[in-house]
Amino acid sequence: MSAARTRLIAALDTASYDQASQWASMLEGKVDAIKLGLEFTYACGLDAVRTLSERHALFLDLKLHDIPNTVAAGLKALAPIRPFLTTIHALGGPEMIARARGALEEAFNGGPDRPKLLAVTVLTSMNEQSLTEVGIDSTPLEEVVRLGKMAIQAGADGLVCSAHELTALREELGHKPELIVPGIRLVGNNVDDQKRVMSPTQAAEAGADWIVVGRPITRAEDPAAVAQAIQDELKTASS
Numbered sequence: 001m002s003a004a005r006t007r008l009i010a011a012l013d014t015a016s017y018d019q020a021s022q023w024a025s026m027l028e029g030k031v032d033a034i035k036l037g038l039e040f041t042y043a044c045g046l047d048a049v050r051t052l053s054e055r056h057a058l059f060l061d062l063k064l065h066d067i068p069n070t071v072a073a074g075l076k077a078l079a080p081i082r083p084f085l086t087t088i089h090a091l092g093g094p095e096m097i098a099r100a101r102g103a104l105e106e107a108f109n110g111g112p113d114r115p116k117l118l119a120v121t122v123l124t125s126m127n128e129q130s131l132t133e134v135g136i137d138s139t140p141l142e143e144v145v146r147l148g149k150m151a152i153q154a155g156a157d158g159l160v161c162s163a164h165e166l167t168a169l170r171e172e173l174g175h176k177p178e179l180i181v182p183g184i185r186l187v188g189n190n191v192d193d194q195k196r197v198m199s200p201t202q203a204a205e206a207g208a209d210w211i212v213v214g215r216p217i218t219r220a221e222d223p224a225a226v227a228q229a230i231q232d233e234l235k236t237a238s239s
């Protein structure tokens with residue numbers, strides 16, 4: 001059983017402001033936060049992101065990956081939106097991660113309300129074969145642990161990983177880093193681009209702080225009912 005309750009983030013991946021806003025309203029009280037990513041931000045713009053962030057706890061998932069100066073400047077520019085979580089790619093390396101953390105500290109004057117910086121380790125859509133295809137000769141587990149240790153040492157507050165790596169990451173890094181887990185699938189609906197998947201219960205029992213669920217909620221006939229069912233599962237797993 002996990003120590004604290006695992007919380008639920010709904011990924012609102014859409015190019016329509018009205019659709020995202022409707023989902024966010026219908027999921028209010030059923031999810032702990034919403035996540036907006038590349039599709040919504042590129043299609044609707046940062047003003048639309050800001051508007052939703054004024055009404056809902058926001059994880060802004062733009063997965064920045066560039067030279068350290070550019071990533072730091074990008075995060076500074078995003079700071080007024082005040083997400084509580086935001087992402088960079090761990091593969092950007094320790095200097096990029098340290099500069100990113102420094103930029104957030106500076107933008108919030110070192111205060112406690114700054115967004116937590118998450119390093120994306122190995123995308124949950126990748127498996128061992130996908131890693132080989134990009135020239136990485138390790139298993140996803142080895143690569144996630146390697147990148148995760150480096151990223152936390154460099155200043156990340158937490159990691160994005162799959163549920164398969166949670167136990168190993170907790171053994172290496174303890175309970176302090178926030179571990180955020182997408183690639184969550186409910187029984188019978190895992191035929192898509194996600195490769196390293198697990199159920200909400202499995203992720204909660206392995207120690208996820210947050211799970212991120214997109215299509216299983218947004219493509220459901222009744223998104224609020226699915227979100228409630230996931231919350232019930234999480235509550236049982238942590239009781």
Ligand SMILES: O=c1ccn([C@@H]2O[C@H](COP(=O)(O)O)[C@@H](O)[C@H]2O)c(=O)[nH]1
Binds near residue numbers: 122182214
């Ligand atoms: O490794 C990663 C990092 C981020 N994501 C994001 O999470 C959601 C998952 O959505 P589903 O529809 O439940 O697959 C999506 O916004 C991804 O960009 C991820 O899946 N894996």
